Amino acid sequence: MNRDVLLNDTTLRDGEQAPGVAFTTAEKLELAEALAAAGVPEIEIGTPIMGADEIETIRAAVARRLPARLLAWCRMKARDLDAAIESGVGAVNLSLPASDIQLAAKLGLDRAEALQVIEDMVGRGAAQGLFVAVGCEDASRADGDHLARVIETAARAGASRIRLADTVGVLDPFSTFELVAQLTAKSEIDLEFHAHNDLGLAANTLAAIRAGARHASVTVLGLGERAGNAALEEVAAALAVIDGAETGIELSALPDLAVRVACAARRQISAIKPVVGADVFTHESGTHVAGILKDSRSYQGLDPALVGRCPRIVIGKHSGATSITRMLNENGRDLDPDLAAVVVARVRRKAAETKSTITAAQLVELYDGMCSEARRADLTDLGQLCDAPSNCTVVRAGRHQ
């Protein structure tokens, strides 16, 4: 398949670095299979230097011969590379900080020494026949000229790709575009962008792609360090809907993938999580429902069917006559349009009192109750019911006062 953008899913590496998340081998294998089945072309499968268990898990994943490239994450250290080789992967991401802050704090290296490490370690990996990507940790806070030299050095030493990481999530869409556009113009090899969501801006990933990055790191549900990463489901859907870009991802597989990852990570999926959250295709507001019943596009920018979801209409505090009449009709009740306003008012009050939506059964009960109330009070129609609190008797506002 010809893909415009290649997504590298790192749920099993950066995703697992989220606090307290620990996938079992069985879960990692199941998730790797599900990711590959969903069309994810690359999976960052783990960090071999973590030890024998991780190496065994990676070996087991490699043995599955999934239709996806498996990469191992390594620091730029010979022993990390050796562990990756032991795990059997054919591709590694060799990572070294790019910013002066991290180079000094973590490694005590200056820029020239860092370039030497890159030359040595990339050369070593390439000589082993590995596909080598270079991870520039903290690229977003690095000096631009140094980054350009890193790319040049890595490419010369045999790297096939450079990952630009916004490790602490401080870029915005404009600075992302500028950084990636400048480096794309100078780079002979592909660039990948790796976002973090500390300021809620992991969607910078789209700016990076517009600026020329052909690869992007993502994780299911955005699971990852701190506030997480760019979410696979959001990036894949946005690329399809906004850019019409081909990623090879089967969008309808994303909700199931999200549930699997949430279960294995012991995390909840927020109801408002784009694409996969329980409520993101649910409509309550009267004007919205009246619009989408005529044309679903009026309030749906993302067609739920595209991602294997169904739209849902619920009744609540913001409902209008259209949706209430419709739900009553679906339940065998014929509401006179002239009486809708008073039913709407009662529904609104009940939803406000209960701070929740109102089920079809509750709506029918409420409506039937209003009808009986009207009959008991000998009203000719519901329109004569008062618009007072539900414990107020009809008599107070009715003609039998």
Ligand SMILES: CC(=O)SCCNC(=O)CCNC(=O)[C@H](O)C(C)(C)COP(=O)(O)OP(=O)(O)OC[C@H]1O[C@@H](n2cnc3c(N)ncnc32)[C@H](O)[C@@H]1OP(=O)(O)O
């Ligand atoms: C931004 C990111 O998410 S990058 C991904 C990082 N991933 C992780 O840290 C998760 C897995 N990590 C681990 O299991 C462990 O930290 C290990 C196995 C990598 C290392 O464990 P330890 O040997 O106990 O070292 P520790 O974690 O205390 O410190 C990290 C070491 O890595 C070194 N290091 C960090 N990044 C790099 C790098 N890119 N290249 C080379 N060395 C590095 C540090 O300088 C430090 O070295 P030191 O032990 O000589 O001081």
Ligand SMILES: O=C(O)CCC(=O)C(=O)O
């Ligand atoms: O260097 C890399 O491969 C990126 C590591 C990472 O996860 C990050 O910097 O956020």
